[in-house]
Each structure stands twice: as structure tokens, then as C-alpha cells.
Amino acid sequence: MTLKKIVIAIDGPAASGKSTTAKLLAQKLGYVYIDTGAMYRAFALKALTQDVLERLQTDEAFLRQFVDSTDVRLSESSVWLDGKDVTTEIRTNDVSKSVSKVSALKAVREKLSAIQKKLGEAKGVVMDGRDIGTAIFPNAELKIYMLASVQERAKRRYAELKAKNAELGVTIEELEAEIRRRDEEDMNRAVSPLRKADDAIELDTSALTIEEQVERIYKLALEKINDCKGAVQ
Numbered sequence: 001m002t003l004k005k006i007v008i009a010i011d012g013p014a015a016s017g018k019s020t021t022a023k024l025l026a027q028k029l030g031y032v033y034i035d036t037g038a039m040y041r042a043f044a045l046k047a048l049t050q051d052v053l054e055r056l057q058t059d060e061a062f063l064r065q066f067v068d069s070t071d072v073r074l075s076e077s078s079v080w081l082d083g084k085d086v087t088t089e090i091r092t093n094d095v096s097k098s099v100s101k102v103s104a105l106k107a108v109r110e111k112l113s114a115i116q117k118k119l120g121e122a123k124g125v126v127m128d129g130r131d132i133g134t135a136i137f138p139n140a141e142l143k144i145y146m147l148a149s150v151q152e153r154a155k156r157r158y159a160e161l162k163a164k165n166a167e168l169g170v171t172i173e174e175l176e177a178e179i180r181r182r183d184e185e186d187m188n189r190a191v192s193p194l195r196k197a198d199d200a201i202e203l204d205t206s207a208l209t210i211e212e213q214v215e216r217i218y219k220l221a222l223e224k225i226n227d228c229k230g231a232v233q
């Protein structure tokens with residue numbers, strides 16, 4: 001049976017489990033998963049590679065040209081930057097450290113917001129990020145705001161990095177400080193700061209397993225799909 005299509009917006013602070021949950025939820029519903037953080041990460045990777053992070057903050061004309069000449073795409077579970085697959089590269093700690101600087105830039109947000117709105121136009125999407133329920137899809141049929149304690153988030157990020165790379169070179173304490181700093185920047189930027197939409201359902205995942213998180217949102221999604229006038233076939 002094909003389910004009717006709605007938009008599910010999942011927002012929340014760094015490492016709160018949004019991506020894993022959103023991906024599994026999309027699979028379960030037969031929806032498309034859109035990781036908007038990956039798009040900001042691709043921009044940050046380019047800025048780092050070209051060593052222009054500082055210049056982007058101060059040189060408006062350069063920023064404009066940088067944004068106009070950058071092509072970011074998502075396909076299935078891959079992220080493409082200017083025609084190159086950067087799915088793995090965007091997950092390094094260096095990118096995590098600098099991405100808030102890039103995602104605070106209005107020109108970058110405008111470009112990516114337009115792409116994200118287009119990607120969700122046909123509905124049937126689970127989109128995760130920081131401003132999906134507030135700015136990208138303020139009329140999303142289901143909005144979730146996921147959070148977890150900073151200690152729990154640092155623990156999860158550490159385990160995730162460790163699974164990929166035995167030689168980590170970073171401690172849980174450093175990751176915790178890093179996550180705090182990123183939350184601070186994401187919540188206090190001028191353009192579309194991270195905040196819970198008034199009509200979002202808050203989900204604290206500190207004591208939940210991934211399966212439990214997915215199951216909770218899945219149930220809410222089915223309820224919405226069944227009684228939703230905005231759903232499309």
C-alpha cells in the first residue's frame with residue numbers, strides 16, 4: 001500500500017540523532033529523506049579546501065561569486081559538490097567545526113533554502129535540519145523537534161566517529177565542547193536560527209534507542225497521514 005504524502009520536518013541541535021532517525025523513518029514510510037545539514041557541510045568543505053572561510057565573512061562580492069559558482073546536490077544517500085561525490089569528506093571533524101560559520105551566511109542560506117523548498121514540493125519527504133519547521137516548510141504537516149542532553153550527544157558522536165576511524169585524535173570532552181559551541185552559534189545567528197516551531201512536537205531522545213525514536217515518529221506520521229487534508233496521493 002502506498003501511503004499518502006505529507007512533509008515531515010525534523011529539527012534539533014547538533015548530534016541529536018536527527019539524521020539516523022529521519023533516514024529510517026523515510027524508509028519505513030517509502031518517503032524521500034533529505035539531509036539539509038549535508039548541503040551546508042558541502043559548502044563548508046569547499047570553503048575549507050579553498051581556505052576562504054574568513055574571506056567569506058568579510059568580502060560580500062566574493063561571497064556572492066562563491067555561492068553562485070557552487071553546485072550542491074543530493075542523490076539517494078550521496079552528496080555532490082561541483083560534480084564530485086563528497087559524502088564521506090563532509091563528515092570530518094574539521095568540517096563540523098567550521099560549518100556554523102558558513103551556514104550563518106545569508107547568501108548561502110538563500111541558495112540552499114530555494115533548493116530545499118523545491119525538493120519538498122511534491123511532498124512525501126522527511127527533511128532534517130535546523131530551520132525546516134520554522135522557515136523552509138512552516139506548513140509541514142508534522143514537525144518534530146529532537147533534542148538530547150549534550151553529554152549524550154557527545155557520547156553518540158564519539159561512538160559514531162570511532163566506528164569509522166580507530167585513530168580518533170579527539171576526546172569526548174572535546175566533542176562536548178564542540179557541540180555546545182555549535183548549538184550556541186546555530187541558535188544565535190541572525191538568519192533562521194535554530195528554534196522549535198510553536199507547533200512542533202518535542203522529542204527528548206536522551207533515554208531512547210534509535211528504534212524507539214523511529215517508532216514514535218512513525219506512529220505520529222501515520223496519524224497525520226490518515227487525517228490530513230494536506231496529504232497528496
Ligand code: DC
Nearest residue numbers: 036037038040099100103129130131
Ligand atoms: O545536521 P548537521 O550537523 O549535519 O548540520 C551541519 C550544520 O549545518 C549545523 O551546524 C547547522 C547547519 N544547518 C543549518 O543551519 N540549517 C539546516 N537546515 C541544516 C543544517
